Amino acid sequence: xxxxxxxxxxxxxxxxxxxxxxxxxxxxxxxxxxxxxxxxxxxxxxxxxxxxxxxxxxxxxxxxxxxxxxxxxxxxxxxxxxxxxxxxxxxxxxxxxxxxxxxxxxxxxxxxxxxxxxxxxxxxxxxxxxxxxxxxxxxxxxxxxxxxxxxxxxxxxxxxxxxxxxxxxxxxxxxxxxxxxxxxxxxxxxxxxxxxxxxxxxxxxxxxxxxxxxxxxxxxxxxxxxxxxxxxxxxxxxxxxxxxxxxxxxxxxxxxxxxxxxxxxxxxxxxxxxxxxxxxxxxxxxxxxxxxxxxxxxxxxxxxxxxxxxxxxxxxxxxxxxxxxxxxxx
Amino acid sequence: xxxxxxxxxxxxxxxxxxxxxxxxxxxxxxxxxxxxxxxxxxxxxxxxxxxxxxxxxxxxxxxxxxxxxxxxxxxxxxxxxxxxxxxxxxxxxxxxxxxxxxxxxxxxxxxxxxxxxxxxxxxxxxxxxxxxxxxxxxxxxxxxxxxxxxxxxxxxxxxxxxxxxxxxxxxxxxxxxxxxxxxxxxxxxxxxxxxxxxxxxxxxxxxxxxxxxxxxxxxxxxxxxxxxxxxxxxxxxxxxxxxxxxxxxxxxxxxxxxxxxxxxxxxxxxxxxxxxxxxxxxxxxxxxxxxxxxxxxxxxxxxxxxxxxxxxxxxxxxxxxxxxxxxxxx
DNA sequence: GCATCCCCTGAAAGAGCTTACATAGGCGTC
DNA sequence: GACGCCTATGTAAGCTCTTTCAGGGGATGC
Numbered sequence: 052x053x054x055x056x057x058x059x060x061x062x063x064x065x066x067x068x069x070x071x072x073x074x075x076x077x078x079x080x081x082x083x084x085x086x087x088x089x090x091x092x093x094x095x096x097x098x099x100x101x102x103x104x105x106x107x108x109x110x111x112x113x114x115x116x117x118x119x120x121x122x123x124x125x126x127x128x129x130x131x132x133x134x135x136x137x138x139x140x141x142x143x144x145x146x147x148x149x150x151x152x153x154x155x156x157x158x159x160x161x162x163x164x165x166x167x168x169x170x171x172x173x174x175x176x177x178x179x180x181x182x183x184x185x186x187x188x189x190x191x192x193x194x195x196x197x198x199x200x201x202x203x204x205x206x207x208x209x210x211x212x213x214x215x216x217x218x219x220x221x222x223x224x225x226x227x228x229x230x231x232x233x234x235x236x237x238x239x240x241x242x243x244x245x246x247x248x249x250x251x252x253x254x255x256x257x258x259x260x261x262x263x264x265x266x267x268x269x270x271x272x273x274x275x276x277x278x279x280x281x282x283x284x285x286x287x288x289x290x291x292x293x294x295x296x297x298x299x300x301x302x303x304x305x306x307x308x309x310x311x312x313x314x315x316x317x318x319x320x321x322x323x324x325x326x327x328x329x330x331x332x333x334x335x336x337x338x339x340x341x342x343x344x345x346x347x348x349x350x351x352x353x354x355x356x357x358x359x360x361x362x363x364x365x366x367x368x369x370x371x372x373x374x375x376x377x378x379x380x381x
Numbered sequence: 382x383x384x385x386x387x388x389x390x391x392x393x394x395x396x397x398x399x400x401x402x403x404x405x406x407x408x409x410x411x412x413x414x415x416x417x418x419x420x421x422x423x424x425x426x427x428x429x430x431x432x433x434x435x436x437x438x439x440x441x442x443x444x445x446x447x448x449x450x451x452x453x454x455x456x457x458x459x460x461x462x463x464x465x466x467x468x469x470x471x472x473x474x475x476x477x478x479x480x481x482x483x484x485x486x487x488x489x490x491x492x493x494x495x496x497x498x499x500x501x502x503x504x505x506x507x508x509x510x511x512x513x514x515x516x517x518x519x520x521x522x523x524x525x526x527x528x529x530x531x532x533x534x535x536x537x538x539x540x541x542x543x544x545x546x547x548x549x550x551x552x553x554x555x556x557x558x559x560x561x562x563x564x565x566x567x568x569x570x571x572x573x574x575x576x577x578x579x580x581x582x583x584x585x586x587x588x589x590x591x592x593x594x595x596x597x598x599x600x601x602x603x604x605x606x607x608x609x610x611x612x613x614x615x616x617x618x619x620x621x622x623x624x625x626x627x628x629x630x631x632x633x634x635x636x637x638x639x640x641x642x643x644x645x646x647x648x649x650x651x652x653x654x655x656x657x658x659x660x661x662x663x664x665x666x667x668x669x670x671x672x673x674x675x676x677x678x679x680x681x682x683x684x685x686x687x688x689x690x691x692x693x694x695x696x697x698x699x700x701x702x703x704x705x706x707x708x709x710x711x
Numbered sequence: 712g713c714a715t716c717c718c719c720t721g722a723a724a725g726a727g728c729t730t731a732c733a734t735a736g737g738c739g740t741c
Numbered sequence: 742g743a744c745g746c747c748t749a750t751g752t753a754a755g756c757t758c759t760t761t762c763a764g765g766g767g768a769t770g771c
Contacts, residue, residue, distance in 0.1 A: 056721045061759060071719065086508075088485045092431065093757030095422035096726050111450065112649075117442045121468065133486065136466050138451065155418045156463065178416075264653055297653045319442075320650065323594055323627045386751050391729060401749065423727035426756050 053081040064089060101157040104344055105135040107149055108164050109231075110262075113290060114319045115333040116164075119186070122337030123162060130345050132159070143230045147172045154179050160344040162186055166195055167232035182347040186340040187233060187331075191356040198340045198357040202233050205329050206240025206285075208363050209313055211248070212327070213283045217371045218311060219250040222281030224270030224291050226262045234259075234287055237315065241285055256281065260291060267294015271312075275302070282372040283311035289318040292326055296368065307370035317364055325367030332359060383411040394419065431487040434674055435465040437479055438494050439561075440592075443620060444649045445663040449516070452667030453492060460675050462489070473560045477502045484509045490674040492516055496525055497562035512677040516670040517563060517661075521686040528670045528687040532563050535659050536570025536615075538693050539643055541578070542657070543613045547701045548641060549580040552611030553587045554600030554621050564589075564617055567645065571615055586611065590621060597624015601642075605632070612702040613641035619648040622656055626698065637700035647694055655697035662689060 053060070055074060063070040063078040070078070081087070095101045106123050108116050124134045135158060137149035147169045153161065154175055161176070161183040173195075176183055187199040213221055221241075228235040238257060245255050258273045260266030267286060271294070274281055286292035292314030304310045314321060314328035321328050339357050346353035383390070385404060393400040393408040400408070411417070425431045436453050438446050454464045465488060467479035477499045483491065484505055491506070491513040503525075506513055517529040543551055551571075558565035568587060575585050588603045590596030597616060601624070604611055616622035622644030634640045644651060644658035651658050669687050676683035 057758075058722075058760080059720060062720085065759085069719080074720085088481075090426070090757050091486045092422050092425035093726090094759075096420070096426050096728085097757075097759040099726075099759095101422065111441055112444055112447045114442055120441065124468065133465075133482065135463075138454065151418075152463065156421050264649065293650065293653070319594065320623065323623070387728075388730075388752075389750060392750090395729085399749080404750085420727050423756090424729075426758085427727075427729040429729095429756075 052085060053077040095157055099157075101159055102131060103133045103135055103156070103158045104160045104162065104341070104348075105137060105149075105153040105158045106162040107137040107139060107146060107153075109139050109141045111136070111138055113288075113316070115316050115331060118333035119337035119340075122334040123341045126338050126341035126345070132345075132348075141227070141231060143167075143169045143172075147175070150175055154181060159348055160184075162340050162344060165232045166190055166193060166197060167230060167235075182344060184340050184343045184347075186336050188236075189356060189358050191358075193356075196343060196353075196355050198343055198359065199336055200331070200359045200361045202236030203240035203243065205315070205361055206237040207244045208361070209285055209315070209329055210241055210244040212363050212365060212369065213285070213311065213313065214248055216283070216311065216369060218281075218283040219372075220253060220279060220281045221245060221249065221255055221283050221285065222274040222277075223255060223257045223285045224267060224274065224287065224295060225257055225259050226266075226287040226291065227259050237287055262288055262290050264290060264294040264297065267291035267296075268298035269294075271295040271298040275310075283313070283369065286312065286314045289314040289316040289321050289326065289328055292328065292368075293320070293324065296324060296326060307368050308373045311369040311372070313369050321364075322366065327366045327369040328364050330362050330364045332361070335359060382415060383407040425487055429487075431489055432461060433463045433465055433486070433488045434490045434492065434671070434678075435467055435479075435483040435488045436492040437467040437469060437476060437483075439469050439471045441466070441468055443618075443646070445646050445661060448663035449667035449670075452664040453671045456668050456671035456675070462675075462678075471557070471561060473497075473499045473502075477505070480505055484511060489678055490514075492670050492674060495562045496520060496523060496527060497560060497565075512674060514670050514673045514677075516666050518566075519686055519688050521688075523686075526673060526683075526685050528673055528689065529666055530661070530689045530691045532566030533570035533573065535645070535691055536567045537574045538691070539615055539645070539659055540571055540574040542693050542695060542699065543615070543641065543643065544578060546613075546641065546699060548611075548613040550583060550609060550611045550702075551575060551579065551585055551613050551615065552604040552607075553585060553615045554597060554604065554617065554625055555587055555589050556592045556596075556617040556621065557589050567617055592618055592620050594620060594624040594627065597621035597626075598628035599624075601625040601628040605640075613643070613699065616642065616644045619644040619646040619651050619656065619658055622658065622698075623650070623654065626654060626656060637698050638703045641699040641702070643699050651694075652696065657696045657699040658694050660692050660694045662691070665689060 060078055063075050067075060104127055106120060110116055127134050135153060139146040150172050160181060163183060163185045164187050166185040166188045185195050185197040188197050189199045189201045190197055223241055225238050226234040228238055242255060256274055256277055258270040260270040271284060274284060284295055286295055292312055295312045299310050314326050317328045317330040336359055343353050390408055393405050397405060434457055436450060440446055457464050465483060469476040480502050490511060493513060493515045494517050496515040496518045515525050515527040518527050519529045519531045520527055553571050555568050556564040558568055572585060586604055586607055588600040590600040601614060604614060614625055616625055622642055625642045629640050644656050647658045647660040666689055673683050
């Protein structure tokens with residue numbers, strides 16, 4: 052209709068700079084009147100490029116994941132890419148299957164959460180020569196590109212907050228650390244910091260639970276049943292912390308001075324519930340992860356590891372333990 | 382490698398029944414040793430079928446959406462389809478763009494939330510002859526297939542619950558009804574039911590707010606600033622209800638007898654927060670929406686409209702209003 | 712004024728699969 | 742025993758784009 056070859060149309064659409072202005076206008080007019088839309092399958096086949104990137108996350112049931120995904124999507128779309136989302140449910144085997152499925156679909160890049168993936172997953176990535184990035188972890192010395200923060204260091208911040216408030220008997224309700232390096236990092240951070248700066252006589256009790264409200268409740272219940280229950284509880288994430296908070300409330304432990312609870316992640320509701328927590332800038336992580344991949348896809352060699360600043364959001368759920376609070380009264 | 386033609390391989394892979402057992406085994410062995418993976422782009426191009434279905438939702442920031450999506454994904458995967466997710470942020474124009482993008486990608490079917498979409502969106506769907514279904518609405522007489530419940534009827538259930546508790550002064554914090562037929566349906570249901578069964582002297586105040594915690598807080602604040610503030614507040618969804626609950630708490634309105642709040646949706650946290658709400662079986666809706674599409678894709682003519690049963694979850698946030706509570710005391 | 716070079720465009724060859732159609736056996740039937 | 746039909750497999754023609762390569766035409770330089 053524009054009186055040109057298909058080659059020129061193809062160029063006008065994907066490399067507008069390579070076609071003269073007159074032709075480009077004619078082609079665009081024709082495209083508009085014909086409502087022409089390129090067949091993406093044919094484009095993928097011919098160009099060996101899908102303009103598709105996949106993000107594989109353990110869950111979409113929390114705002115941190117959602118923010119992350121939204122940020123990734125926004126950045127990717129601006130660059131003309133489509134986002135595919137995979138949800139593993141924290142199962143490495145499932146993650147591998149999803150990886151294979153996406154690779155078969157010809158995704159141009161992948162974004163993972165955490166750095167601990169099945170060897171088969173890494174092998175598949177290697178075999179297809181597809182770039183990827185691990186988000187929510189920071190391992191500058193590791194072999195894989197990443198965007199995030201050091202979970203041990205984050206845990207240290209949390210512990211120090213509690214130590215400064217005067218807590219000595221500190222417990223933890225962690226999420227299952229098997230196949231979850233972020234959970235493992237947080238546990239390690241708590242243990243290390245307490246070993247270095249805490250009461251030498253205190254062996255920190257750690258309960259691993261599924262990341263649900265009920266998991267948090269059960270975890271706290273177990274901690275409170277100990278002969279010497281802790282005065283402060285660190286939770287592996289905010290969902291567990293909500294559970295702990297609700298369980299404490301139901302047991303009549305209302306004030307933070309009776310039991311301090313601190314979380315990890317800073318979900319939307321955490322501020323409203325007065326939960327002290329480690330704030331994670333999810334949207335920024337997502338955006339930078341997408342940025343990394345786009346740079347790779349454009350042929351660049353972006354920074355291997357990007358560090359994200361985190362900060363502690365101290366709120367009402369943490370306070371000096373009762374004994375101290377009394378001591379320090381005038 | 383198996384000594385057969387590509388046609389036979391293709392058949393062995395997609396229509397195993399049409400190939401003899403011996404060859405099938407030979408081919409599968411070859412596939413395994415070569416780690417052969419079909420090129421999906423080529424398959425899409427040749428078969429004019431992408432084995433991809435898209436779900437377009439307003440947001441993924443709540444558990445109802447997430448449950449829905451997970452259920453859709455599970456059902457689709459079982460049938461060999463891949464799910465593409467689009468997020469509109471409640472913007473019809475964006476929804477249209479996403480639709481066009483997915484259509485260009487050759488999706489085989491689409492799942493929408495609600496039934497009010499831009500004419501351009503419906504036109505695009507029509508033009509491509511792609512089947513779709515609207516979930517979370519039930520309009521047996523409407524022109525479009527749907528899986529869900531009648532939002533008016535649901536609102537009626539909520540109003541009746543409050544009326545039965547003895548509330549007469551009922552207000553509403555709704556989500557923005559522009560371009561959101563579910564919000565509009567709920568508002569209409571509240572107004573109608575109250576007009577029919579409520580106090581004739583009471584004109585129900587309705588505040589529309591964005592579906593956020595802060596929206597809920599602001600909405601409640603406005604209602605409480607009225608000359609005759611309501612004794613019970615219906616919220617368009619649970620997020621708004623959380624906001625209302627927090628605002629009420631911060632104002633010292635602790636008991637449901639001072640101010641009853643009821644939501645819509647029944648998110649994970651609602652039970653913990655003691656929020657009365659209309660329970661929506663999100664996973665079932667998602668599963669059935671996927672089921673509908675799969676049936677269409679298989680050439681069938683499934684039910685045009687599927688009704689989902691809903692129920693009211695009465696919890697601590699609703700109670701008889703104070704005056705009545707006192708009256709009914711012995 | 713002619714040669715050189717560069718820019719723009721077109722022709723044509725794939726990219727890797729599916730599927731309609733052709734073909735070759737195998738079997739049942741009369 | 743021959744004919745016909747059915748099933749299993751092969752042949753080859755697409756599906757719709759991208760991209761290499763070649764060529765034409767205009768501008769530039771000497």
